[in-house]
Amino acid sequence: MARPTVALVDSGGTNIASVSYALERIGADARLTNNPADIRAADRVILPGVGAAGAGMARLREAGLVEVLHEVEQPLLGVCLGMQLLFAHSAEDGGTECLGLLPGRVVPIPPAPGLRVPHMGWNTLTNLHADPLTEGLADGERAYFVHSFAVPVTAHTLQTTEHSGTWSAVVRSGNRWGAQFHPERSARAGARLLTNFILEVSP
Amino acid sequence: MTLARRIIACLDVKDGRVVKGTRFRDHQDMGDITELAARYSAQGVDELVFYDITASPQGRRVDVDWIDRVAREIDIPFCVAGGISSVQDARAVLVAGADKVSVNTPATRRPELVGELAREFGTQCVVVGVDSLRDEDGQWRIRQLTGDPEATRALDTTTLAWVERVQELGAGEIVLNAMGSDGVRQGYDVEQLRAVRQVCGVPLIASGGAGTVQHFIDVFTEADVDGALAAGVFHSGDLTIGDLKGALHRAGVEVRLD
Numbered sequence A: 001m002a003r004p005t006v007a008l009v010d011s012g013g014t015n016i017a018s019v020s021y022a023l024e025r026i027g028a029d030a031r032l033t034n035n036p037a038d039i040r041a042a043d044r045v046i047l048p049g050v051g052a053a054g055a056g057m058a059r060l061r062e063a064g065l066v067e068v069l070h071e072v073e074q075p076l077l078g079v080c081l082g083m084q085l086l087f088a089h090s091a092e093d094g095g096t097e098c099l100g101l102l103p104g105r106v107v108p109i110p111p112a113p114g115l116r117v118p119h120m121g122w123n124t125l126t127n128l129h130a131d132p133l134t135e136g137l138a139d140g141e142r143a144y145f146v147h148s149f150a151v152p153v154t155a156h157t158l159q160t161t162e163h164s165g166t167w168s169a170v171v172r173s174g175n176r177w178g179a180q181f182h183p184e185r186s187a188r189a190g191a192r193l194l195t196n197f198i199l200e201v202s203p
Numbered sequence B: 001m002t003l004a005r006r007i008i009a010c011l012d013v014k015d016g017r018v019v020k021g022t023r024f025r026d027h028q029d030m031g032d033i034t035e036l037a038a039r040y041s042a043q044g045v046d047e048l049v050f051y052d053i054t055a056s057p058q059g060r061r062v063d064v065d066w067i068d069r070v071a072r073e074i075d076i077p078f079c080v081a082g083g084i085s086s087v088q089d090a091r092a093v094l095v096a097g098a099d100k101v102s103v104n105t106p107a108t109r110r111p112e113l114v115g116e117l118a119r120e121f122g123t124q125c126v127v128v129g130v131d132s133l134r135d136e137d138g139q140w141r142i143r144q145l146t147g148d149p150e151a152t153r154a155l156d157t158t159t160l161a162w163v164e165r166v167q168e169l170g171a172g173e174i175v176l177n178a179m180g181s182d183g184v185r186q187g188y189d190v191e192q193l194r195a196v197r198q199v200c201g202v203p204l205i206a207s208g209g210a211g212t213v214q215h216f217i218d219v220f221t222e223a224d225v226d227g228a229l230a231a232g233v234f235h236s237g238d239l240t241i242g243d244l245k246g247a248l249h250r251a252g253v254e255v256r257l258d
Helices: A014-024 A036-041 A053-062 A066-071 A081-085 A186-200 B033-043 B065-073 B087-095 B105-109 B112-120 B158-169 B190-199 B213-223 B241-250
Strands: A003-009 A029-033 A043-047 A076-079 A087-090 A102-108 A119-124 A142-147 A155-164 A166-173 A176-179 B006-014 B018-023 B024-032 B047-052 B080-081 B100-103 B125-136 B140-144 B153-158 B173-177 B206-207 B227-229
Touching: A003 A014, A003 A036, A014 A029, A014 A186, A029 A036, A036 A043, A036 A066, A043 A081, A043 A186, A053 A066, A053 A081, A076 B173, A081 A087, A081 A176, A081 B100, A119 A155, A142 A186, A166 B087, A166 B158, B006 B024, B006 B033, B006 B206, B006 B241, B018 B033, B024 B033, B033 B047, B033 B241, B047 B065, B065 B080, B087 B100, B087 B112, B100 B105, B100 B112, B105 B112, B105 B140, B112 B125, B112 B158, B125 B158, B140 B158, B153 B158, B158 B173, B158 B190, B173 B190, B190 B206, B190 B213, B213 B227, B213 B241
Parallel strands: A003 A029, A003 A043, A043 A076, A076 A176, A087 A102, B006 B047, B006 B227, B047 B080, B080 B100, B100 B125, B125 B173, B173 B206, B206 B227
Antiparallel strands: A119 A142, A155 A166, A166 A176, B006 B018, B018 B024, B125 B140, B140 B153
């Protein structure tokens, strides 16, 4: 069987090169695109993203990608801001309507004594529900997080992390997954998650 | 607390090679950028910072070719500093694959730069490097153009006031380079870092003075910094990342172990 093709959505964020190189390192056949036909034709779709929700949604609208992301039936993975954009709403930038592919709202990480915001660095993952995407990522495995807004734990949360509260680290609803951490910069844990997304999750 | 304290290796880049100086002077060649980046990454370092130390004094922007090579090679985060003085400069560096940009001299010249970068890329991408030295009156004050001793200038701004100001403007992380202790391996400037910690609500990275495992234990336990950056002690092989992290773990400091 041919390698699954991956459409890396060109949302204009600045971590696209890093995600693309991470996919190259694991041998995936990834193509950077904002062409709806390419996105519909791919076996897997990844929505990367870094920065703020308002600008992220504005870029997706300008590129005409909102509709196609709603239509995608193959496995879709949002990364960092890309995961947050999958939800209905973000409190960032004075309140931003997002894609609404998963129910729930993105909220600011509250300040707490001795804890810094942004939540930046290598934090531990805790498994709530087993899933093909997180297969091989044991409790206590560390991944690299950088964010000031976060998704509370919901029925869709697969893995959590703790920093001034317990937050969703990995989420899933049907064929839509999201990782709050940066798999492209998370060494072994990140490579494992991306490999699972390419090879293990079933449409 | 489950977030690990970070060990950061700093690679000073000059003319496309990694160099190391003492007290910001007398640079010696340490090797190829991507080779060293891959080696530290394999040893378990949490993050890398590349300082193009001659960019600001020479009035030029950081070169992006090697950033792309590093981004392809490693799977841990890295930050680039040196001569980034506009949104356009930062975009080139981030698009090439860097996770963060660090601004130092250009922010001292035009503080609004910090806010412009934060609005464009998010605060999490914006690191402010602060070169600080204690003056004869006992105050810590910032310096600019520290990549070239001939060009280095002392400013009137106190370090604590500057750290507060850049956070208001949108800095997502502060790297405090204690120039008095840099390169001499007598320990981090814990006194200064504790003072900065009191006014710093974003991640704070200690820089300058690491020589032994105990120096790292001290700076994490006494100054509550989020990360500790070092160069010479790693380049020389006197301390390996693995040994350091094992010792920190045994001392009760939360670190990422492989």
